[in-house]
Amino acid sequence: MADVWSRGARIANRLLRRFGCELVRSSNSVSWQSALERIHGMGLQVATVIDVGASDGRWSRQTQRWFPDASYLLIEAQAIHEPRLQAYKKRGKNVDYVLAAAADTCGQV
Numbered sequence: 438m439a440d441v442w443s444r445g446a447r448i449a450n451r452l453l454r455r456f457g458c459e460l461v462r463s464s465n466s467v468s469w470q471s472a473l474e475r476i477h478g479m480g481l482q483v484a485t486v487i488d489v490g491a492s493d494g495r496w497s498r499q500t501q502r503w504f505p506d507a508s509y510l511l512i513e514a515q516a517i518h519e520p521r522l523q524a525y526k527k528r529g530k531n532v533d534y535v536l537a538a539a540a541d542t543c544g545q546v
Contacts, residue, residue: 470499477503484508491534493521507531514538514546 491511
């Protein structure tokens with residue numbers, strides 16, 4: 438895969454150099470954690486985090502590293518995750534969850 442990218446980058450760079458530009462492969466990883474770190478670094482104040490499809494709350498726990506004072510509402514449709522959500526809620530004073538699913542009609546899943 439790296440060879441394909443390298444060959445494509447060489448071709449693109451031949452064209453881009455005409456405009457004074459160049460493609461450079463970055464070693465910076467793009468991840469939720471790096472995005473949250475950048476948002477936090479900008480000084481953005483986050484009061485509420487809504488985690489849709491929360492599963493066991495893993496993403497919210499990671500997010501709390503950057504925004505520990507925010508209120509967290511976790512939404513999960515699958516009841517199988519409720520024991521872990523209950524445990525997470527007990528540990529966090531600013532955490533709540535609801536078992537719910539989104540749809541275009543009222544009903545039960």
